[in-house]
Amino acid sequence: MDEAANRNTAPTIALPAALVTGVSSGLGQALAQQLLDQAYQVFGISRRPPPVELHAKENFHWTKCDLANLDQVRSTLQLLLVPVHCLKLVILNAGVLGLIQRMPDADLGELKTTMDINLWSNKLVLDAVFASCPPEQVVAISSGAAVNGHHGWSGYSLSKAALNMLMQLYAADEPRTHFIALAPGLIHTAMQDFIATEADAEQFPALQRLIQARGTADMPGPAEAAERILAILPTLTKHKSGSFVDIRSI
Template structure:
């Protein structure tokens, strides 16, 4: 049975992706703040707030101790706060996004290296915001750009593993609805474009990403890949 490790399964893409993994016969190990009731008894779960970086390593250890092989690592957990100009965004708010979107992933990847766990494939959920620099995306854009580079750097060290930073396209998640679709489209022009663009449900996105996992390996390890350009 194949094994998958995933972060951030409380809602949206992460929750949907767990369902796809289970449907396809994977044994799932999940790290998240919340465990949806439907997964009780179906997955191995460790509760942790990724903002508490000091707890992440030991939480991964509690979840994976004794495992030697993980087929897929899906680094999904992420944080976005309401759109605003970067001038109006305090550094502490951007630091929180960096902790979840970047540094928690570093701690997780370090665990695999330290404990000599063979990982076949790593997919870190990035964003088009990491490269387009649209007004209002403040620390989210910066953190996702840093995530892209983090994955590239780890690809140089995890030479037996294939890694990509994947922009999954527009997904109707609570994060998108709460912080983007409700924002001022006159002040932040990307909002209007997003409103008028086709969007996937989390379930559609999860199925699409899962179906593309073999194809992602055709890209150089460490690459940033936008799913809309595949």
């Protein structure tokens, strides 16, 4: 049976529908859970399975996808989205920190892996989405590191800066969809745990601010951060499509 026939016989998923990447933990898991609570059909991908309580939800549809394996991303997304008639929202959340290190010390192979996950996989996700069901709104989770070249952020800053431009370019190419690169502020996730326990804050002083913010209102948990992001989705559409927005400026 050809692809068109498969699409015609697949069950239609009722609106609204959302796609979230990186749903196994942290912000992605919280976004998926809260979208389900808001009566969305949620389609999620991640390298590791999401928690059982999320995976068991009737309106949650998940498939394994390792975004470091670029060859599988587009085909995996196309299969996941077969039953979707229209996506209301895409949140490109998945990403990795990479190594905190001086640029002269950065290995090109390590930088490439960070760029593959934080940048190129998002291109493939978007290409699969637009081939299947163009969305109304795309929010890419960026970072203040995209515009602040702090000592040590190396591949992470490079990849997030490039992600910002990716949103700007897609906004020019797909004018019917609204794109935003969003810096969500500090969030207490496993990434922050790594920074606090493994990274060298003496060598890279910019990390001190992150460590000091742990356990304070300046670094909320994933659930609180997800709630704030979802609450400002209508506000984001008032910004020019393709813009970079820092949630702390709203």
